[in-house]
Amino acid sequence: DGGITQSPKYLFRKEGQNVTLSCEQNLNHDAMYWYRQDPGQGLRLIYYSQIVNDFQKGDIAEGYSVSREKKESFPLTVTSAQKNPTAFYLCASSTPAGAGETQYFGPGTRLLVL
């Protein structure tokens, strides 16, 4: 079954703690993305990667970090510098980013601050 998986489904963070959200895809897509969605809002781009070992900041990268060591994996770390991390986090992948890309999304991770 081809698709995108995200784990965990729910994640709780304590003050001052770094947490890592997992995103894995077996669609053989080159490009991967992380979005943040706040309640009742649209999606905002955090980071994206068009190829292994390369990634770029999106619109709201402060307080987040990523890595892209494998084509299939694009983990997102929410650092203690992110002061308001409570949100729904969505990972997506696509065929090579560009005019013709079509993005496919994982089921998301809900992050809550204790």
Place this chain on the structure above:
Amino acid sequence: GIQVEQSPPDLILQEGANSTLRCNFSDSVNNLQWFHQNPWGQLINLFYIPSGTKQNGRLSATTVATERYSLLYISSSQTTDSGVYFCAVRFGGYNKLIFGAGTRLAVHP
């Protein structure tokens, strides 16, 4: 600046009704997609439609790129159509999709 605006923001329908959702964008685009987000948060890609018309079952979409808008038509709505519909565009010269704020649809039996 570049903008993607969706209307209406909220829509309530009785099952069986038809509806039209609109997406306006501020500049020429080379990519436009419509997504449905179900009540559990999963986003499903409905259409890739930078221009022209496409149909998939009860859903169809039309993009008039020269006039900078796209329409999503839902016919004979069902309760399972409930959720949020997002339009996302890639403007020329940009390397990312920009999402609109969405249209929240509730279909009642």
